[in-house]
Amino acid sequence: MGGAAMNADVTFLADTALAIVRAVPVTLGLFVASAIGASLLGGGLVAALTAGLAPVRGIARGWIFLFRGTPLLLQIFMVYYGLAALGPVRQGPFWPAFRDPLFCAGLAMTCCCSAYIAEVLRGALAAIPAGQIEAALACGMGRVTRLRLIVLPQMLRLALPAYGNELVMMVKSTSLASTITVLDVTGVAQQVIAHSYRTLDVFCLAAGVYLGLTGALTALLRWAERRLDPTVSDGAGEGASR
Amino acid sequence: MTAFGIRAGLACVAALATAVLGGCRDEEGKGADRVLVVGTEGLYPPWNYTRPDGQLAGFEPDYVRILCARLHRRCRMVAMDWDGMVGALQTGKIDLIADSVQVTPERSQVLGFTRPYAMTTGVFVTLRDHRLAGMADKGAMMDFDRPGPALTAMTGRLKGSLAGKVIGVEISGAFDNFLNQTLGSGASIRYYHTMGERDLDLLNGRIDATLEDEAYMRPLLATRDGAALTMAGPRVIGGAMGGGEALAFRPGDTALRSAFDGAIAATIADGTVRRLGLKWFRMDASPAQAAAERKGAR
Structure with a gap:
């Protein structure tokens, strides 16, 4: 009797783990798509923030203020339920995209996280010593060369810890997509709970999957940080004496 | 704050806690005097919904009132999400569920059902x-x-x-x-x-x-x-x-369940359920009506 109950438990946990693991591509896809989108958009925002035209700077500042100042959950609801309530959106050419909950979640996450990433990149940009830019100018480097050789490589390195932090947050934020019918890791976990009335073990399995994802991401980021660290250069060791 | 102040404060907190706990025990009572807490969703009109003033209304709030009066029990309805309702029942936060719960084999493994008081398609x-x-x-x-x-x-x-x-x-x-x-x-x-x-x-x-x-x-x-x-x-x-909508209890709560079961049988027999159905659904949702329709369909 006890053995049978334990067997049923093991079967349940194995089935649940399998169902949750099958949902990893959804979570991962949502994360990768919105991370790429948010990074590109964030880069664009920083470019706009440093632009000469005041209206362009204003738009970028307004965007960051709006999306950093409101909860992501609210933004997801606004995109999913809010926009769908508007006739022009429903009859418009983009409805096939907005009809899809995964697209709506990705769009909201891209907009929200672009604001944070822009701030991270802006901080990195500000941390580049002014003397280096002056030196580059003195060497006669043009705008593009300066960006390619001096600004971007250093920005990347300076931004990486905070940027990595943002990416880890994004992995976890994907779980909010489950509120608009996306069957991601959290969505599947909730579905299993709703059918089995078991909460703790199912949520623990889902948490384990997120730990695996963030753990892998953290390891990747640490590797990238080490690669970009000039003090652990794999070259002839010119910077290693510090 | 002085040591005296702290001690006085603690005494106040302790006194308050005793009063509150005592009050709760008084209100909830023991045994047959205990107030039964009934869980419902409050978001499923016209079975059960929440009025703008926060009051629960609908078929089930009406029906639970009638059943409790018949059993001379004091009942209090609380609204909660369906997601967590079975857990709340299992942990004793509520004593029964009245939320148009369909009797299904899966649910019968974790819940103790009465006979159905409604059957809808x-x-x-x-x-x-x-x-x-x-x-x-x-x-x-x-x-x-x-x-x-x-x-x-x-x-x-x-x-x-x-x-x-x-x-x-x-x-x-x-x-x-x-x-x-x-x-x-x-x-x-x-x-x-x-x-x-x-x-x-x-x-x-x-x-x-x-x-x-x-x-x-x-x-x-x-x-x-x-x-x-x-x-x-x-x-x-x-x-x-499933086999119709029924009240759900903890599987071990057999005495309470059979008391409600008897009251449901009586209210079906005397037409109360039919009347409530006509009031809230504009149709007779009683199990007998469904049985007649199903027979006719064959």
């Missing part, structure tokens, strides 16, 4: 101008407790109509199980945590159809927003959708 609902509005077998009764060639043929037609469509249902509702078992991977099923969200997506066309309790849908279709919707295809009952 499920109906498919879609937008008036949707292709599914002209689904086959309109209005015909599909009784999954009576297998046979007629049911098999209708099931085939139903599967054909819904193939490749997106059907929205409330998560862990009885219709969710039914669709999974009947349609399998033929249609894609989308799960909602509340009826309201599902209804919104039905109205804006994100889902092609929903399968929902007729008693819920009839009043909705009569509203201004609901005018864009229509019932389509067959009405479904039995099988994985």
Whole structure:
């Protein structure tokens, strides 16, 4: 009797783990798509923030203020339920995209996280010593060369810890997509709970999957940080004496 | 703050705690005097819903009041999400569930059910101008407790109509199980945590159809927003959708359950359930009525 109950438990946990693991591509896809989108958009925002035209700077500042100042959950609801309530959106050419909950979640996450990433990149940009830019100018480097050789490589390195932090947050934020019918890791976990009335073990399995994802991401980021660290250069060791 | 102040403060807190706990014990009482806490969703009109002033209303609040009066028990209804209701029952936060819970074999393993006090059919609902509005077998009764060639043929037609469509249902509702078992991977099923969200997506066309309790849908279709919707295809009952709506107790609470069971039998016999159904659903939702219809359909 006890053995049978334990067997049923093991079967349940194995089935649940399998169902949750099958949902990893959804979570991962949502994360990768919105991370790429948010990074590109964030880069664009920083470019706009440093632009000469005041209206362009204003738009970028307004965007960051709006999306950093409101909860992501609210933004997801606004995109999913809010926009769908508007006739022009429903009859418009983009409805096939907005009809899809995964697209709506990705769009909201891209907009929200672009604001944070822009701030991270802006901080990195500000941390580049002014003397280096002056030196580059003195060497006669043009705008593009300066960006390619001096600004971007250093920005990347300076931004990486905070940027990595943002990416880890994004992995976890994907779980909010489950509120608009996306069957991601959290969505599947909730579905299993709703059918089995078991909460703790199912949520623990889902948490384990997120730990695996963030753990892998953290390891990747640490590797990238080490690669970009000039003090652990794999070259002839010119910077290693510090 | 001085040491005296702190001590006085602590004494106050202790006194307050005693008073509050004492008060609770007094109010809740012991044994047969204990106030029974009844869980319901409060979001499932007209079965149970929350009025703008915060009061619970609907078929079940009315019915629970009648049953408790009959049993001379004091009852208090609380609203909570269906997601957590079974857990709340198991941990003793509530004593029974009155939330139009369908009796299904899966649920019977974790809940102790009374006899059903209502039995309603499920109906498919879609937008008036949707292709599914002209689904086959309109209005015909599909009784999954009576297998046979007629049911098999209708099931085939139903599967054909819904193939490749997106059907929205409330998560862990009885219709969710039914669709999974009947349609399998033929249609894609989308799960909602509340009826309201599902209804919104039905109205804006994100889902092609929903399968929902007729008693819920009839009043909705009569509203201004609901005018864009229509019932389509067959009405479904039995099988994985369960054997009617019943009160749910902890499996060990047999004395309490059988007391309510007796009261339900009496209120069905004296016409109270029928009257309440006509009041809230504009139809007789009592098990006897459903049994008569199912017999007629054969």
